[in-house]
Amino acid sequence: MGFFHRKTSKQTSKVKKLLQLALSRLAISRRPLLARKSISRGDVGQLLALGHLHRALLRAEQAIEEDSMLQAFDIIELNCKCLIEHAAKLDKPQECSEDIREAAAGIMFAARWCGDLPELLLARIILEDKFGSDFAAAAKEGTGIVDPMLVWKLSGDRTNMELKKKVTKEIATENNILVDFLELQEAVKQDGNRNGSHC
DSSP states (O other), X not given: OHHHHHHHHHHHHHHHXXXXXXXXXXXXXXXXXXXXXXXXXXXXXXXXXXXXXXXXXXXXXXXHHHHHHHHHHHHHHHHHHHHHHTGGGGGSGGGOOHHHHHHHHHHXXXXXTOTTOHHHHHHHHHHHHHHOXXXXXXXXXXXXXXXXXXXXXXXXXXXXXXXXXXXHXXXXXXXXXXXXXXXXXXXXXXXXXXXXXXX
């Protein structure tokens, strides 16, 4: 029995190290995301200033993607810190609090979406061993105890027109540009009519 407990403690120590490495890598991975987000938002502003609303909406999708990943990184960072802080409790997963279980589920879910953080895949294997296959299966699917905001930020629809309009409008306001989405709808209708008449 003592040997089994040592093995579990070794696993706990390993998962703690993996999550600490993931935190370091998160800090590095944030920099290019922040730069790309800034460039995307700048591009949207320039396209709006030139009157290219349709192209600005397409570019807004990239800004949304970068922003979603940055927000997901914030949640992943909190999950890593929670598990590192309470690592000793991982030796008895059945006694873990709801916060610890949610953090473990969040790491398991995020592992498949974050190629920049390979440590999460290794941590997921250990956490799956500790929490069991049913818990892991639900976590990997983003159901059950996984933070719904994390699920949405990693797997949500960035092509949603209302979301792209909202971001485009925010950027337009920041740049003192007036945006009329009705003009865009009219242009799309006219373009559709022109294409339809050639059939």
